[in-house]
Amino acid sequence: MLELRNLTGGWAGTTVIExxxxxxxxxxTTAIIGRNGVGKSTLLELVVGRAERQTGQILLGDADLxxxxxxxxxxxxxxxxxxxxxxxxxxxxxxxxxxAKRPGLWTEERxxxxxxxxxxxxRNLGWQLSGGEQQMLSVARALIGNPKxxxxxxxxxxxxxxxxxxxxxxxxxxxxxxxxxxxxxxQSIDVALDLSTRCLIMDRGRxxxxxxxxxxxxDPDTIAKLMGLE
Amino acid sequence: MTTVxxxxxxxxxxxxxxxxxxxxxxxxxxxxxxxxSLATSIMVMSLFALSLDLILGFAGVVSFGHAAFFGIGSxxxxxxxxxxxxxxxxxxxxxxxxxxxxxxxxxxLVLRFTGLPQIMxxxxxxxxxxxxxxxxxxxxxxxxxxxxxxxxxxxxxxxWTAYGQTAFWYAFGWLLLLFxxxxxxIASPFGVSLQGLRENTLRMRFIGTPVFGRLLRAxxxxxxxxxxxxxxxxxxxKFAGLDMLSTDRSIDVLVMLILGxxxxxxxxxxxxxxxxxxxxxxSEWNPFHWMFVVGGLLIFVVMFARGxxxxxxxxxxxxxxxxRAQ
Numbered sequence: 001m002l003e004l005r006n007l008t009g010g011w012a013g014t015t016v017i018e019x020x021x022x023x024x025x026x027x028x029t030t031a032i033i034g035r036n037g038v039g040k041s042t043l044l045e046l047v048v049g050r051a052e053r054q055t056g057q058i059l060l061g062d063a064d065l066x067x068x069x070x071x072x073x074x075x076x077x078x079x080x081x082x083x084x085x086x087x088x089x090x091x092x093x094x095x096x097x098x099x100a101k102r103p104g105l106w107t108e109e110r111x112x113x114x115x116x117x118x119x120x121x122x123r124n125l126g127w128q129l130s131g132g133e134q135q136m137l138s139v140a141r142a143l144i145g146n147p148k149x150x151x152x153x154x155x156x157x158x159x160x161x162x163x164x165x166x167x168x169x170x171x172x173x174x175x176x177x178x179x180x181x182x183x184x185x186x187q188s189i190d191v192a193l194d195l196s197t198r199c200l201i202m203d204r205g206r207x208x209x210x211x212x213x214x215x216x217x218x219d220p221d222t223i224a225k226l227m228g229l230e
Numbered sequence: 231m232t233t234v235x236x237x238x239x240x241x242x243x244x245x246x247x248x249x250x251x252x253x254x255x256x257x258x259x260x261x262x263x264x265x266x267s268l269a270t271s272i273m274v275m276s277l278f279a280l281s282l283d284l285i286l287g288f289a290g291v292v293s294f295g296h297a298a299f300f301g302i303g304s305x306x307x308x309x310x311x312x313x314x315x316x317x318x319x320x321x322x323x324x325x326x327x328x329x330x331x332x333x334x335x336x337x338x339l340v341l342r343f344t345g346l347p348q349i350m351x352x353x354x355x356x357x358x359x360x361x362x363x364x365x366x367x368x369x370x371x372x373x374x375x376x377x378x379x380x381x382x383x384x385x386x387x388x389x390w391t392a393y394g395q396t397a398f399w400y401a402f403g404w405l406l407l408l409f410x411x412x413x414x415x416i417a418s419p420f421g422v423s424l425q426g427l428r429e430n431t432l433r434m435r436f437i438g439t440p441v442f443g444r445l446l447r448a449x450x451x452x453x454x455x456x457x458x459x460x461x462x463x464x465x466x467x468k469f470a471g472l473d474m475l476s477t478d479r480s481i482d483v484l485v486m487l488i489l490g491x492x493x494x495x496x497x498x499x500x501x502x503x504x505x506x507x508x509x510x511x512x513s514e515w516n517p518f519h520w521m522f523v524v525g526g527l528l529i530f531v532v533m534f535a536r537g538x539x540x541x542x543x544x545x546x547x548x549x550x551x552x553x554r555a556q
Contacts, residue, residue, distance in 0.1 A: 048436050074438030086433045088426045098419050099426045100437040145437055 079147025104146025295356025329457020
């Protein structure tokens with residue numbers, strides 16, 4: 001599905017990600033964890049075309065997206081839920097969805113089924129939603145674009161525990177569906193390991209651990225050691 | 231289950247107050263028969279302000295040189311009539327298309343920028359075109375402009391009367407028609423995507439929107455509407471002059487839009503009459519210092535009514551029993 005070959009890149013000439021290679025299988029959910037500032041978000045932003053690629057390749061299936069502009073990567077099948085949510089404040093929920101809609105399995109009905117709260121708020125403007133609702137809308141907007149792979153950057157950040165619980169429940173339905181590959185960057189180790197089948201730990205722009213999430217769940221010492229929590 | 235499409239239509243459905251506006255505008259013909267010329271000018275400027283609202287209010291493209299399209303439309307319609315193409319409706323359409331082609335030519339340059347550089351580029355294009363028109367006096371008539379425009383009767387039936395009855399309905403028809411067209415555009419997924427671009431261009435790009443293509447289409451549409459407004463102005467006034475290309479006109483239309491309310495369509499339809507009536511009354515009161523009144527009004531709107539006159543009206547209606555503020 002998604003393959004990164006010797007990818008190096010960052011911001012304004014500064015290298016954040018260095019010579020990183022990674023293959024994601026179709027239908028799998030992979031989590032990336034690591035300390036702040038190790039390049040997790042930059043990695044996602046390199047894939048969507050927001051950060052600056054210096055060398056290496058980004059492949060989606062047979063298509064080489066390395067030099068394609070951001071909107072063509074989205075059309076090719078890369079969905080992205082940014083850390084800042086970035087819903088359109090003066091558009092209604094329905095309009096926020098309509099601007100991203102592309103044909104496929106994810107329709108407005110299916111998205112509203114996944115997030116019933118949004119269905120009730122479909123006529124409300126983006127700025128009128130709570131933080132949790134905005135995050136749900138951000139995920140819903142990415143899904144309704146019917147991507148082949150969904151990149152999510154810390155979807156639970158800044159949300160109240162009860163809202164996180166609801167969101168994780170919905171995300172579990174998305175990843176459990178198996179029709180979509182997911183690459184999830186998450187600060188909450190519990191959420192990351194709960195949702196994923198494979199977990200990567202990053203440090204200073206490189207992958208320092210790659211293994212099954214289930215094994216990592218049973219091995220808190222490794223997590224602590226690799227994330228510098230000791 | 232309500233679909234996204236039906237929710238969009240619901241948000242943009244026609245409200246009773248809109249009928250009131252159009253009926254009031256039409257009734258000017260009967261209530262103020264001696265002021266039809268002023269009313270026609272107001273409708274032309276309303277149409278021009280609508281064209282600016284499409285790019286500024288909905289797509290977030292700032293223009294200080296929008297008179298370029300208005301002027302091209304004016305000169306084109308005048309030249310067509312002077313060269314024997316005196317059918318007014320097709321003349322206005324051709325003039326609108328000419329302005330649209332110009333928008334497609336300069337659009338790639340204007341849309342490369344945002345913010346202050348974009349303002350400077352639009353201003354520069356307006357100034358260059360003005361000077362070019364001034365020099366090309368064989369085409370534009372230079373300082374003297376193009377006069378002596380003669381048109382066929384409207385629909386082959388209605389003569390262009392000295393008191394401006396035909397001109398009034400002609401301008402009214404164009405305003406209503408293009409307002410409805412823009413209303414449909416704004417309510418469409420394309421129009422909603424323009425509003426998304428205004429709010430967060432980068433985000434729109436990463437959900438797969440071809441940003442440049444969308445903005446260029448909107449810019450071309452806006453150029454077309456501004457061109458038609460210019461054409462109607464030349465046709466009803468029987469004159470096209472350099473004033474139609476001037477930076478003052480670009481600033482005037484911007485002020486009208488800010489006064490009425492940006493990004494609401496009706497803001498353009500309210501801002502133009504407010505500005506022109508205040509201008510009319512204030513210049514009658516004092517022909518040398520009328521700009522003080524307009525300037526004061528603009529400061530008031532910027533300080534106390536950021537949504538313009540329409541925003542004030544909406545807020546006022548929202549406070550009435552049964553009212554609903556946006």
